[in-house]
Amino acid sequence: MRATFALALLLAVAWADHHHHHAHHRDSHQHDGDMECHHLSPPNADFAFALYKNINSKTAAGKNIFFSPLGVSTALSMLSTGARGETHTQMFSTLGYSSMNQSAVNDAYSHLFHMLGHSQESQVLNVGNSLALRQNFAPLDSFIADIEKHYSAHIFKVDFEKAQEAAAEINNYISEKTQGKIKDMVKDLDTSMAMVLINYVYFRGQWEKPFDGNHTSKGEFFVDENTKVEVDMMKRTGRYDFYQDMDNHTSVLLLPYKGNTSMMIVLPDDGKMKEVEDVICKDHIRHWHDSLSRNSVDVEMPKFAISGDAALDESLKEMGMTNAFGDTADFGGISDEVKLKVSKASHQAVLSVDETGTEAAAATTIEVMPMSMPERMILNKPFLVFILEHSTRSILFMGKISNPTEA
Numbered sequence: 278m279r280a281t282f283a284l285a286l287l288l289a290v291a292w293a294d295h296h297h298h299h300a301h302h303r304d305s306h307q308h309d310g311d312m313e314c315h316h317l318s319p320p321n322a323d324f325a326f327a328l329y330k331n332i333n334s335k336t337a338a339g340k341n342i343f344f345s346p347l348g349v350s351t352a353l354s355m356l357s358t359g360a361r362g363e364t365h366t367q368m369f370s371t372l373g374y375s376s377m378n379q380s381a382v383n384d385a386y387s388h389l390f391h392m393l394g395h396s397q398e399s400q401v402l403n404v405g406n407s408l409a410l411r412q413n414f415a416p417l418d419s420f421i422a423d424i425e426k427h428y429s430a431h432i433f434k435v436d437f438e439k440a441q442e443a444a445a446e447i448n449n450y451i452s453e454k455t456q457g458k459i460k461d462m463v464k465d466l467d468t469s470m471a472m473v474l475i476n477y478v479y480f481r482g483q484w485e486k487p488f489d490g491n492h493t494s495k496g497e498f499f500v501d502e503n504t505k506v507e508v509d510m511m512k513r514t515g516r517y518d519f520y521q522d523m524d525n526h527t528s529v530l531l532l533p534y535k536g537n538t539s540m541m542i543v544l545p546d547d548g549k550m551k552e553v554e555d556v557i558c559k560d561h562i563r564h565w566h567d568s569l570s571r572n573s574v575d576v577e578m579p580k581f582a583i584s585g586d587a588a589l590d591e592s593l594k595e596m597g598m599t600n601a602f603g604d605t606a607d608f609g610g611i612s613d614e615v616k617l618k619v620s621k622a623s624h625q626a627v628l629s630v631d632e633t634g635t636e637a638a639a640a641t642t643i644e645v646m647p648m649s650m651p652e653r654m655i656l657n658k659p660f661l662v663f664i665l666e667h668s669t670r671s672i673l674f675m676g677k678i679s680n681p682t683e684a
C-alpha cells in the first residue's frame with residue numbers, strides 16, 4: 278500500500294500599524310472598473326462571513342476572533358489548483374467558486390496580486406504564498422507552474438525528516454515575511470510531510486488621521502455585564518464617515534489608513550452583538566459602506582494588541598471541505614505517484630492598534646469642524662473590525678474584539 282503523505286496549510290497573518298511608510302492619497306474609487314479580481318469579491322466575502330460564523334460558534338464568550346479571510350481564500354485556491362474530482366468540487370463549493378472554473382479563479386488571483394503589488398510599492402501590504410517542499414518529493418510541473426504563475430508562490434525545499442530543523446526553517450521564513458510579528462507558527466511537524474503551503478498577509482498601515490497620544494488616557498472596557506477591564510483609550514474628534522443603523526442596531530465608523538485601505542468598525546448596541554453577528558453578511562457591509570456620511574465624530578478607541586491562533590480543519594470540514602482531509606482526498610493535480618491529504622490547516626494572526634504616527638499629528642489633523650454636536654463612537658464594549666482593501670474589494674482581515682487586554 279502506498280503511504281499517504283500529508284500537506285499542511287499555514288496562514289500567517291500580521292497586522293501592525295505603528296510603522297512608517299510613504300504616504301499616498303487614497304483613490305479608492307478611481308479605478309473601479311469591472312476588473313477580473315472583483316469577480317472574487319462576492320464569493321470571498323460570503324466565505325469570510327461563513328467562516329466567521331463557524332469560528333464564532335467554537336469561540337468562548339469574551340474571547341477575541343481575528344483572521345484574514347483573503348489569506349484563507351488565497352491559500353485554499355492555491356491548493357485547489359492541484360485538487361481533482363469531488364475534492365475539487367467541495368473546495369470550490371466551500372469557497373463559493375462553483376460558478377467559476379479553476380482557470381478563471383487563477384486569472385482573478387493573478388490580477389489581484391498584481392493590484393496588491395501596487396500597494397506593496399508603498400510597503401503597506403504584503404500578501405504572499407509559499408510552498409515548503411519535501412526534499413525528495415517532486416510535484417507535477419503543471420502544479421508548480423500554476424502556483425508560481427498565478428499565486429506568485431515562492432518554492433523552497435525542506436528536509437522534513439529532520440522535523441525540528443524543518444519547523445525552524447519554516448518559522449524563520451514566516452517571521453521574516455511578517456517582520457517578526459509571527460515567530461512560532463509551526464510547533465510540531467510530522468516527518469511524513471510532503472509539503473507545507475504557506476500564506477502570509479502582512480499589513481502595516483498608518484492612520485490617515487492619527488490619534489494624538491497626549492489625549493490617550495485610562496478608561497474602562499466592558500467585556501460583558503460582569504467583567505470590565507482597564508484599557509488605554511485613545512481619543513480623537515474629527516471628520517469621519519459615520520452611520521448609525523437604527524434598524525440593524527449598530528453604529529458604523531470608517532477609519533481610513535493612508536493608501537487604499539480602511540478599518541470599518543461595527544459597534545452593536547448594548548446586548549445586540551449576537552443578533553448582529555448572527556445575521557451579518559456582505560450585504561450589510563455594502564449597505565453600511567453606501568450609507569456612511571461625513572460627520573464630526575468623537576471617537577474613543579482602545580489601544581490594543583491581540584493575537585489569534587486557529588486550527589481551521591474542523592471549520593473547513595463543517596463548511597463542506599471534507600474529502601481534502603480524508604483518505605478519499607484527490608490531489609492528482611499535485612502528484613500522480615503519491616497520495617496526498619491535508620493534515621492540518623492553521624492560521625495565526627496578530628493585530629495591534631495604536632495612535633500611529635502621533636508626531637505627525639499636529640501637522641496632518643487640522644480639520645474644519647462644523648458647529649454641530651459631534652456624533653459619539655465610544656468603543657468601550659465588544660465591537661467588530663473589518664480591514665477593507667478598496668482597490669481589490671477584499672476583506673483583508675476581520676474579527677471581533679471582545680477583550681482588548683486579552684493577548
Ligand SMILES: *[C@@H]1O[C@H](CO)[C@@H](O)[C@H](O)[C@H]1NC(C)=O
Nearest residue numbers: 376377378379380381382384
Ligand atoms: C473557464 O471560464 C472562462 C470564463 O468564465 C471561460 O472563458 C473558459 O473557456 C473556461 N475554461 C474552461 C477550461 O472551461
Ligand SMILES: *[C@@H]1O[C@H](CO)[C@@H](O)[C@H](O)[C@H]1NC(C)=O
Nearest residue numbers: 301308395396399536537668
Ligand atoms: C491604490 O490602488 C490603485 C489601483 O486601484 C493603485 O494604482 C494605487 O497605487 C494604490 N495606492 C496605494 C497607496 O497603494
Ligand SMILES: *[C@@H]1O[C@H](CO)[C@@H](O)[C@H](O)[C@H]1NC(C)=O
Nearest residue numbers: 489490491635636637638639
Ligand atoms: C504632546 O505633549 C508634549 C508635551 O507636553 C508636546 O511637546 C507635544 O507637542 C504634544 N503633542 C501634540 C501632538 O500635541
Ligand SMILES: *[C@@H]1O[C@H](CO)[C@@H](O)[C@H](O)[C@H]1NC(C)=O
Nearest residue numbers: 522524525560561562564565
Ligand atoms: C438592515 O436593516 C434594514 C431595515 O430593517 C434592512 O432592510 C436591511 O436588510 C438590514 N440589513 C442590511 C443589509 O442593511
